[in-house]
Each structure stands twice: as structure tokens, then as C-alpha cells.
Amino acid sequence: MKGKIVLITGADSGIGKETARNLAKMGASLVLVCRDRGKGESAKEEIARASNRTSTELLLADLLSQNEVKRVVAEFKAVHARLDVLVNNAGASFMDYAETEDGIERTMAINYFTPFLLTNLLVDTLKNSVPSRVVNVSSTEHHDAHFDINNINKDSRMGTLGSEAYRRSKLAVILFTYELARRLQETGVTTNCLHPGAVRTNIWSHSGALTPLFRFMSLFMQSPEKGAQTSVYLASSPEVERVSGKYFDKKVPKRSSETSYDEALAKRLWELSERMTGLVTANPAARGS
Numbered sequence: 001m002k003g004k005i006v007l008i009t010g011a012d013s014g015i016g017k018e019t020a021r022n023l024a025k026m027g028a029s030l031v032l033v034c035r036d037r038g039k040g041e042s043a044k045e046e047i048a049r050a051s052n053r054t055s056t057e058l059l060l061a062d063l064l065s066q067n068e069v070k071r072v073v074a075e076f077k078a079v080h081a082r083l084d085v086l087v088n089n090a091g092a093s094f095m096d097y098a099e100t101e102d103g104i105e106r107t108m109a110i111n112y113f114t115p116f117l118l119t120n121l122l123v124d125t126l127k128n129s130v131p132s133r134v135v136n137v138s139s140t141e142h143h144d145a146h147f148d149i150n151n152i153n154k155d156s157r158m159g160t161l162g163s164e165a166y167r168r169s170k171l172a173v174i175l176f177t178y179e180l181a182r183r184l185q186e187t188g189v190t191t192n193c194l195h196p197g198a199v200r201t202n203i204w205s206h207s208g209a210l211t212p213l214f215r216f217m218s219l220f221m222q223s224p225e226k227g228a229q230t231s232v233y234l235a236s237s238p239e240v241e242r243v244s245g246k247y248f249d250k251k252v253p254k255r256s257s258e259t260s261y262d263e264a265l266a267k268r269l270w271e272l273s274e275r276m277t278g279l280v281t282a283n284p285a286a287r288g289s
């Protein structure tokens with residue numbers, strides 16, 4: 001990974017921080033995108049200490065805001081002409097329904113629309129840096145998603161365990177990954193997604209009334225270091241340099257849900273997402289309700 005530039009979102013905590021630390025140890029130059037300056041600076045110092053590298057950079061953005069995503073891309077491009085690996089890792093699961101300033105339910109926004117927008121805004125840079133890679137963090141929870149393309153902002157109130165919106169968002173990530181792989185065929189940019197396993201991280205601390213239960217359950221989950229292994233593998237291993245459009249679990253390609261292979265659905269989702277992120281002119285009548 002020496003000389004490679006890796007941009008990773010949500011790099012100040014959990015799986016993202018461990019992914020960044022491991023890639024820095026391999027010699028990559030890291031660009032950490034974090035929301036909180038204090039947490040970002042301390043992650044940057046930790047990563048630099050662990051890897052003996054001073055080339056780690058920090059960019060700040062609240063990725064729930066599409067304007068912030070656009071700003072952070074502009075800041076990155078002002079300094080870097082190339083990008084070897086983009087790791088879309090930042091994620092959250094909100095238990096209450098609220099919309100972002102862009103009018104999108106928050107779990108869908110951070111887990112799906114942000115990676116969609118960020119990747120599209122960086123795809124020219126990735127194409128200029130081939131062979132390059134996109135790594136999207138999904139979840140096995142996508143298997144239980146009920147996906148309604150006509151109602152993408154549907155209420156995210158609690159399902160039986162965790163939120164419906166979380167499952168939908170992680171299915172959307174896989175539909176996006178497969179569609180992106182089709183669109184980037186023969187370009188030298190690969191794109192894969194993964195389930196990191198059940199990992200003891202801060203994501204379990206925002207589960208409303210169920211937080212104490214999830215915190216207790218997380219004691220039996222794997223460490224963030226283990227949880228980062230598949231992200232690190234997809235970002236760096238020569239074994240997957242030419243592999244694209246796959247879903248991985250424990251560094252092995254696995255079959256994702258039947259719905260995730262629906263190409264017509266993926267195309268519709270892509271077109272809707274282009275409008276909802278302003279990549280193409282929005283037609284208000286076509287927005288998710």
C-alpha cells in the first residue's frame with residue numbers, strides 16, 4: 001500500500017479507525033473524514049503513532065449534509081489529484097424518525113445516500129488512479145430489509161431488532177455496489193461491499209431504550225480490529241485487485257439477498273438517488289415520499 005492514497009469515512013471510531021490504522025501500517029497515506037475535530041485529531045495521532053507515519057490527514061464534515069459531502073470532496077480534490085481507495089465506512093442507526101436538511105430520513109442518508117454521493121463525486125479521480133477500489137461497508141441485516149423504492153423515506157421506527165431504515169439502507173448499499181460495478185466495468189475501478197461481522201463499537205450506543213441491552217450484547221461481539229479485517233482485505237489485497245461487484249463476509253465472497261441482485265431495481269434506485277442528491281436536476285414529483 002506504499003504511496004497509495006486512501007480516503008475513509010467515519011475513521012475516528014470502531015471499524016473505521018481500525019481499518020485506517022491497519023492500512024496506515026501497510027504504508028498507505030490516509031485521509032480521514034470525521035465529524036468531530038477532537039475525535040478526529042486523536043484518531044489521527046493514534047494512527048500516526050501506531051504506523052510511524054506522519055502523512056495522515058484529517059478532513060471534517062457532517063456527512064448527513066449533502067453540502068458538507070460536496071465541500072469535503074472539493075477540499076480533497078484541491079490537494080489530491082489521485083485516490084487509490086475510497087472506503088465508505090461511516091454509518092449510524094437512528095431509532096427515531098427525522099429528516100436531514102436535504103429532506104432524507106437520517107439512517108438512509110448517512111448509510112446510503114452519503115456513499116452514493118461521495119463516490120459519484122470522486123469517481124473521476126478514482127478513474128484517473130487505476131487500478132483503484134471502492135469499498136462499501138454494508139451489513140448482513142440487509143437480508144431482512146423490506147425495500148419499497150416508491151417510499152424510500154418510509155418511517156424508520158423500530159422493527160423487532162434494530163431499525164427498518166438500517167436494513168433498507170444496507171440493502172441499498174449492496175444494490176448500489178453492484179450497479180456501480182456494472183457501470184465501471186473495464187475502467188480499472190473495482191467496487192465491493194462487505195459485512196464486518198457483529199463488532200463491539202459505538203454503533204450500539206445509540207439504540208434508544210434498547211441501548212443497555214445492545215451494550216451488554218456487544219460484550220460478546222468481536223473486537224473492532226477483527227471487524228476491520230474484511231475492509232482491510234478489500235482495500236489492499238492483491239487477491240481482489242480485479243474482483244468487482246461482490247459482497248464479502250470474513251474475506252470470502254458470499255451471496256447477498258435475492259433482492260440485491262435485482263438489476264432493474266438497482267437502476268431505478270440509482271436514478272432516484274441521482275435526483276435526491278442533486279447529481280441530476282431534481283424532479284420533485286419523482287422524489288421518495
Ligand SMILES: NC(=O)c1ccc[n+]([C@@H]2O[C@H](COP(=O)([O-])OP(=O)(O)OC[C@H]3O[C@@H](n4cnc5c(N)ncnc54)[C@H](OP(=O)(O)O)[C@@H]3O)[C@@H](O)[C@H]2O)c1
Pocket residue numbers: 009010011012013014015016033034035036039061062063064089090091092110137138139140195196197198199200201202203204
Ligand atoms: N458494529 C457492527 O456490529 C456492525 C455490523 C454491520 C455493519 N456495521 C457497519 O460498520 C460501519 C462502521 O460502524 P461501527 O460499528 O464502527 O460504528 P461506530 O464506532 O459508531 O463508527 C461509526 C463511524 O461513523 C461516523 N459517523 C456517523 N455519523 C456521521 C456523520 N453524520 N458524519 C460523519 N461521520 C459520521 C462516526 O462518527 P462519530 O464518532 O462522530 O459518531 C464514526 O466514526 C457502519 O457503516 C456500520 O453500519 C457495523
